[in-house]
Amino acid sequence: MKTRIPILKLNDVLIVSIQWELDDQTAIQFQEDLLTKMHETSALGVVIDLTPIDFIDSFIAKVLGDVINMTGLMGAKVVITGIQPAVAITLIELGIRMENVMTALDLENGLDKLYKELEA
Amino acid sequence: MNKLMVDSINQNMDEIIECWIAQMKEEKGERFFHFMPEHLVEKTSREFAELMTSNIMETTAIDSDKLNDFTEKIVRFGWSIKFVNKAIDNFSFVVFGLLEKKGIMNDSNLRQFVETITRWISPLRESIIDAYSAEWERTVSLQKIALQELSASLIPVFDKISVMPLVGTIDTERAKLIMENLLEGVVSQRAEVVLLDITGVPVVDTMVAHHIIQAADAVRLVGAKCMLVGIRPEIAQTIVALGINLHDFTTKSTLQKGMQAALAMTNREIVEVDGE
Amino acid sequence: MSYRSSVEIYTEWDIVAARQLGRNEAKKTGFGTVDQARITTAISELARNIYLYAGKGKIEIERISENGAFGIKIIASDEGPGISDLRKVMEDGYSTSGGLGAGMPGVKRLMDEFKVVSEPGVGTTITAKKWLH
The missing domain is CATH 1.10.490.10 (Globins)
Structure with missing residues (x-):
C-alpha cells in the first residue's frame, strides 16, 4: 500500500494539503515528489497545509524541516499552514522549534503571506 | 449505670x-x-x-x-x-x-x-x-x-489582535493551561498578533520566562505573532540579571505601546478625528 | 481493573499501528486533544526507537488508576543492544540515527512519569505514564 500526497500547481505556487496521518514511507515519498515537481514547474513558493493532522513526531518534523531547507536551496519559499494547537504544543515540548519556518493560520493567510514575501 | x-x-x-x-x-x-x-x-x-x-x-x-x-x-x-x-x-x-x-x-x-x-x-x-x-x-x-477558571482567557480586541492578561504566579500546571487557552484562542479568533500582558505577574524567574518563550514559540507555529507587554522596570532587571534571552521576541513596556505596535504589524493605526 | 493491549514492532507500519492504538486508548480514557497528541507522539517516538535500534520489540498500553487518579501507561520493551550511556541519551540534541535527537528527553517532557531500565546486550524497557488531571 503506497499513498501519495497530491501536489497542486496554482500559477507560481505549489499547494499541498496533507489530509491524513503521515507514515514514514509516505513522508519520504512526498519529499521526493515535491522536489521533482519544483524542478519541473520552477515554482517560486510552496504552501503546505497541515490542518487535518493531529500529531507530528520528531521524524515527520525532520522530514518537513528537510523539505523546507531543500526547497530553499532550490530558490523557493515555503509557508506551513494550519498547525493545530495540540500539534504546536507537542512539538515545542519535544524540543522542536522549527525556527526558520514561515507559518500562517490557514491556507488563505498562508497564500497572502507567501505572495507578500515573493513581492518583497 | x-x-x-x-x-x-x-x-x-x-x-x-x-x-x-x-x-x-x-x-x-x-x-x-x-x-x-x-x-x-x-x-x-x-x-x-x-x-x-x-x-x-x-x-x-x-x-x-x-x-x-x-x-x-x-x-x-x-x-x-x-x-x-x-x-x-x-x-x-x-x-x-x-x-x-x-x-x-x-x-x-x-x-x-x-x-x-x-x-x-x-x-x-x-x-x-x-x-x-x-x-x-x-x-x-x-x-x-x-x-x-480565572487563569487566563484570550480576549479579542481588534480584528486580528487579541490580548491575554496574565495575573498571579505562574507554575508549570498553570503554564500548560495558559498555553492551551492561548493557542486555542489564536486559532478560533483568527488572531495574527497576540499580546501577553505580564503586568500582573509578580515574579518572572527563569522558569516563568521559559514558559513564556515556549508559549511564544507555539504561537508562531500555529501562524501568529506573540508580543510580550507590561514589562515593569524590576522585571526587566531580573530578566537581564538572570541572563534570560528574550531577543527573539517583540517586547513593550505597556499594553498601550504593544497595541500600537500590533496595529502597525497588521498595517493599521489609530488616528484622531477632529470634532466639529 | 486495567486493560492492556499491545502491538509488536517489526516494521515501520507497526509504528503507525502502535500510535493509533495509543490515540484510541487516550481518547477512551478521557484525555483532551492536547494530551491525546502528547501521548500519540510519545508512543511514536518510543516505537520508532525500537524499530531503529532494536529491530523488534513491543509497545504495551494500559489504562491505569492509582489513588483515585486515572491515566495511561506505556511500556516500550525490546531485547536490543540496550543503551550504554543513559545520560547521553537523555540530553537534548543527542542522536545516533541522524534524526532531530528530540526522542527521549522529548518523551519525558510529554509525559508525567518516565523511567528507563536498560542493560547493554540484554535490552531496554521504558515505562511512561500520563495522568488525567
Whole structure:
C-alpha cells in the first residue's frame, strides 16, 4: 500500500494539503515528489497545509524541516499552514522549534503571506 | 449505670449546653460565640450537642449525614481544627462536672466512668476531625478549580489582535493551561498578533520566562505573532540579571505601546478625528 | 481493573499501528486533544526507537488508576543492544540515527512519569505514564 500526497500547481505556487496521518514511507515519498515537481514547474513558493493532522513526531518534523531547507536551496519559499494547537504544543515540548519556518493560520493567510514575501 | 448516665445527660441537656457555651466564650481568640447572633450560637451549639450525644448509646452509631452537615457548617463559620478539638474537650468536661454534681459519679466509680466516657468520646473525636479535614480538602480543591477558571482567557480586541492578561504566579500546571487557552484562542479568533500582558505577574524567574518563550514559540507555529507587554522596570532587571534571552521576541513596556505596535504589524493605526 | 493491549514492532507500519492504538486508548480514557497528541507522539517516538535500534520489540498500553487518579501507561520493551550511556541519551540534541535527537528527553517532557531500565546486550524497557488531571 503506497499513498501519495497530491501536489497542486496554482500559477507560481505549489499547494499541498496533507489530509491524513503521515507514515514514514509516505513522508519520504512526498519529499521526493515535491522536489521533482519544483524542478519541473520552477515554482517560486510552496504552501503546505497541515490542518487535518493531529500529531507530528520528531521524524515527520525532520522530514518537513528537510523539505523546507531543500526547497530553499532550490530558490523557493515555503509557508506551513494550519498547525493545530495540540500539534504546536507537542512539538515545542519535544524540543522542536522549527525556527526558520514561515507559518500562517490557514491556507488563505498562508497564500497572502507567501505572495507578500515573493513581492518583497 | 450507663443508662443512668445517658438519662441524666439527656435530662440536663439545656444545662450542659449553657455551661458549654459559657466555657467556649472564655477560649482565647474566639470570635464565633461573641459576635454571632444569639440564636445562631444557640442553634449551632444544640446541633453540636446532638452530634456529641448521637452515639452515646452503644447501640447507636454516629449519624454520618448529620456529621457531614455539621462539619460543613463549622468550616464555613471558620472554626479552626484546634477550636473544634477544644469544643469536644470542653463538652466532656461539662459532662464530667454534671455527673459529679448529680452524685452519679463518685470516687468509687470514677475509673469506670472515665473509661465509658473515653470510649464514647474518642471515636466521636476521630470522626469529627476526619469529616473536618475531608471538608477542608474539598474546599481547597474547589478553590483550586476556581483559580484555574480565572487563569487566563484570550480576549479579542481588534480584528486580528487579541490580548491575554496574565495575573498571579505562574507554575508549570498553570503554564500548560495558559498555553492551551492561548493557542486555542489564536486559532478560533483568527488572531495574527497576540499580546501577553505580564503586568500582573509578580515574579518572572527563569522558569516563568521559559514558559513564556515556549508559549511564544507555539504561537508562531500555529501562524501568529506573540508580543510580550507590561514589562515593569524590576522585571526587566531580573530578566537581564538572570541572563534570560528574550531577543527573539517583540517586547513593550505597556499594553498601550504593544497595541500600537500590533496595529502597525497588521498595517493599521489609530488616528484622531477632529470634532466639529 | 486495567486493560492492556499491545502491538509488536517489526516494521515501520507497526509504528503507525502502535500510535493509533495509543490515540484510541487516550481518547477512551478521557484525555483532551492536547494530551491525546502528547501521548500519540510519545508512543511514536518510543516505537520508532525500537524499530531503529532494536529491530523488534513491543509497545504495551494500559489504562491505569492509582489513588483515585486515572491515566495511561506505556511500556516500550525490546531485547536490543540496550543503551550504554543513559545520560547521553537523555540530553537534548543527542542522536545516533541522524534524526532531530528530540526522542527521549522529548518523551519525558510529554509525559508525567518516565523511567528507563536498560542493560547493554540484554535490552531496554521504558515505562511512561500520563495522568488525567
